[in-house]
Amino acid sequence: MSAVLVWAELTEGRLKKPSLEALTAGRRWADALGLPLWAVIISDKVPEGIPATLGEYGADKVIKVLAPEFASFSPNAYARALAAVLREKNISYALLPQTYDGRAIAPMLSIWAEAALLSGIVTVPEKTENGFTAKRIAYSNKGIEWVSSSHLPLIATLKANSIVPAKSPRAIEEEDFPFKPSEEDVRLRVVRVEKIAADKVPLTEAEIVVSGGRGLKGPENWGIVEELAKVLGAATACSKPVADVGWRPHHEHVGQTGIQISPNLYVAIGISGAIQHLAGVASSKTIVVINNDPEAPFFKAADYGIVGDAFDVVPRLTEAIRRYKEQHAH
Amino acid sequence: MKILCCISHVPDTTTRIQFTADGKALERSGVTFIINPYDDFVLARAAELKEKNPSGVHVTVLCVGKNGTSPTDSVDANLRKALALGLDEAVRIDAEPVDAFFVASQIAAYAKDKGFDLLFFGKESIDYNGSQVPGMVAALLNLPFISFATSIEINNGTATLTREITGGKEVIESPLPLVLSAQKGLAEWRIPNVRGIMQAKSKPLHVIPPIPVSPRVQTLRHEPPPPKGAFKKIDPDKVEELVQELANKGLI
Incomplete structure (x- = not known):
């Protein structure tokens, strides 16, 4: 129960809005639990200024999982790395942005960390007599579902645009987490990435x-x-x-x-x-x-x-x- | 090559959604259940691969679910619809799909020793859009996972796939076996022909019991979305009014 962990996704070396939203939600969750907020970066390198931005949005510490294999995306390798961080740091709460990559990693992580997964939530998980409870959208916007879990560890993915990013600046500590993906976890290989009109808003x-x-x-x-x-x-x-x-x-x-x-x-x-x-x-x-x-x-x-x-x-x-x-x- | 297509049994998009009195579940009476539209893409792609190599490709369709009481709520009927696309056999794991972990555990337990080369899923189901089961199955079986795939070609035991990402796509190579979740583009939807429908009636449909698994997530309750009030009508000759409204909301 050492911290609430947020996976800070780097897109071409930058933190984009879904990660800032997840940090904001993570900060609120951590405050409610009286825990620090840790951000984790999985990459081949940490671009300049990223830890400072994480601190600006409320992270007390950034855990850097760096290996050359992380230059391209493999959900297997990323999920293994996150599972290792959760296990070794004894972390019970993790939040990921519900992006393409976040949605690929979270279910794999939930298995390897033996965790429950609340997917696509639009509110910060709240502690109730039923465990942690959050809201999500169901049946093509024709219903709202309140989901809960009393299983720990607990992982959640946060739907985009459900929380407004808010700054909560603090001095950030940095820590390297040594991890090397196994050959099994990089069986799939990204051959190339094609961007559609890079100047347009995704x-x-x-x-x-x-x-x-x-x-x-x-x-x-x-x-x-x-x-x-x-x-x-x-x-x-x-x-x-x-x-x-x-x-x-x-x-x-x-x-x-x-x-x-x-x-x-x-x-x-x-x-x-x-x-x-x-x-x-x-x-x-x-x-x-x-x-x-x-x-x-x-x-x-x-x-x-x-x-x-x-x-x-x-x-x-x-x-x-x-x-x-x-x-x-x- | 052995392919497993996993499908979900979901309310038709156009159906009216109501919940049971305690809010815990969907009110199923009067609702037409369909094959999840994203699963139709993988069924179509499996049918294409089967057509190209009828004797070398075997396709199993699987669903975790119980048949409802009305003919419009039959998992078996949807499995037969899938078979009518020219696929080989169907499996129904006879249990309510209580949460994603439960469903994924059932599928992984079934698939574990069957030697499937490709495990196909839709990218998400249209009831909760969770995108959870395919990745969980990949992790349980320790297989490469390609989500939001928009194409797959197989040559000499290696798959080349494209995957949708934010603002673009990735081209990926992976050995088999692999787990794929499909986005639109993987194949064109297919409608079964009469011959397919007739043949599907006599194809094997195995009903197997679930393994014991404790779910990890519960539904506390559902509620209808907040009612949407009448919209504000803007005179087409006074677009400035709309600009002011949007500005007041901080949108421009």
Whole structure:
């Protein structure tokens, strides 16, 4: 019971928002338990400034598990390393961001650490008479589930955009943890990594998403979506039919079989709002729907709705936001 | 080559979700249960691999679950639907899937000494979206795990896969056996033909008892999401009002 441990994920040498959210949640969990918060980094090297950032977001100590094998991702090797840290440091509580890699590691870690796993929680685990309890989203946003576990160790993954990152600065201690992955754990090998348009905001992390559907009539009309996204600093997305006919790439498809997102603001343009689409976006904090069909089912899930022609409304909205931003620029 | 496809039995996306009076479980009456949509991708990929090499590929479909009381809540019927894609045999482990650890332990115990080369899963099930079972099975069997896979090709006992990551993809090589969880893209969904459906009726479906496993996570209760009030209608000629609303919420 020495600490609460958070896996701080490095993406191209940087700590991204999901890790800062996990640190923030981890800090609150540790405070409630009267324990320190430790961050763990698994990498081939620690880029400059990372320990300082971890300290800024509340970590009392960073444990560095460094080996050349960690230059590329293997969930087997990462999970083994985390299991070794939990065991040797006698740690009962661990939190991972629910990113692609976090979701690959956590279940493996839960087996090798003989731990319980609360997956995709949106609240800090709270101690109750039923053990630790947390909330998660169920049935495609049609239900909320309260899950609990009295099994220790306890591991949780935190859903993106469920907690606002908050600083809680402290002087951070650094510790090296010697660990070498076995050959078994690096059987799978990353041959290469292909990044899609590195200048764009990744959909799963975006705070604002602007999305287009069939109502835009053709891929040549996506300029208005991209212009609005640009002025908002948003990622672009699309509905399933649009990806299926090839107007937009599949990696932009949000919805049940595409990517599930929960940004702070989701702007849906020319999307009717089929239930499969809503399943992927309904947990967005604020939803704006622009559609020329007043009967579009999406309006039922909207916070703000504009019934109108997207080709008329969207450029004017983009312009109005640009003007607002210019007037309020510091 | 032996392939195991593990599927989940989940409420249809379009179904109305209600919970039992104590909130502990889904109210199953009147709900149509389907094969989890992500599992359809692995079934389709297994069917493709089988088609290319009918005598050299054997595909088993597995589900942990109990049949409900209504015909729209039958695990066996969904297993037969999977078999109708041209797959070989089905297994149902006769137990309620109480938590991911329980389910993964059942699957690992079944698969342990069967010599499967590929263990296929959907990336998550659409009821709780937990993404837990595939990784747990990989850890229990100590096999390489490739999550969110969007393609797999096999040559001379080595698999080449692509995996979705934040803002891109990874190309991965792995020896067999391996555990894969599928993202959209692994294969195109397939609809069984009449011949497949007829043949599926006489294919083996083994019902086996579970091994004893203590779950580690409990559901305390469910509740409906907070009701969404009526949306605020903005006049298309007054988009500035929307800008002000969003600014007030700190969104721009």
